[in-house]
Amino acid sequence: MHVHIYQIDPDLDLNAILPPGGVDIIAANEGDFPSHIYKKVYSGELDVTCPEDVLDIFKLYWPAGYIGGRELGPLDVIEFVDAHLYYYYADLGPEFIHVDFDPSEMAPENRDLPF
Numbered sequence: 001m002h003v004h005i006y007q008i009d010p011d012l013d014l015n016a017i018l019p020p021g022g023v024d025i026i027a028a029n030e031g032d033f034p035s036h037i038y039k040k041v042y043s044g045e046l047d048v049t050c051p052e053d054v055l056d057i058f059k060l061y062w063p064a065g066y067i068g069g070r071e072l073g074p075l076d077v078i079e080f081v082d083a084h085l086y087y088y089y090a091d092l093g094p095e096f097i098h099v100d101f102d103p104s105e106m107a108p109e110n111r112d113l114p115f
Contacts, residue, residue, distance in 0.1 A: 001046060002045055002081040002082055003043070003044060003045070003078060003081065004042065004043050004078075004081055005040070005042035005068065006079070007038065007039065007041050007070075007075070007077075008037050009039040009107075012037040012038075033088070035103065036105040038077060039106065039107075040103070040112065041066060042065060042067070043065065051089070054072070065113065075089065076088075077099065079101070085098065086099050086100070087099065
C-alpha cells in the first residue's frame with residue numbers, strides 16, 4: 001500500500017504541542033486538526049493493511065526514504081494514499097484515530113520530500 005507519513009515541524013509548532021505529553025491536539029486547536037504545522041517525512045510502498053502495521057514496521061527499521069529522524073509516535077499522521085485515509089497517532093490512547101488531515105494546508109516546502 002502506498003503510505004505517506006507526516007510529523008510536526010518544530011519550527012511551525014507555535015502552540016508548543018511537542019513534545020507529546022497528554023495533549024489533545026484537536027482541542028488545543030479549537031476543534032480543527034492543525035495540518036498546517038506538519039511536514040511529510042516519508043512516501044513509499046509498504047506491505048501493510050492498517051496504521052498499527054506501519055507502526056510495527058517503523059519500530060523494526062526505518063524504510064529507505066524516511067527522513068523523520070525519530071521513531072513514529074504520538075502526534076504523527078499516517079496516510080493511506082490510495083484510500084485517501086488519514087490516521088493520527090493519539091497521545092492520549094495510544095491509539096490511531098481517523099482525522100480530517102489536509103496536506104493542502106501545509107507549507108509547499110513541507111508537502112514534498114527533498115529528493
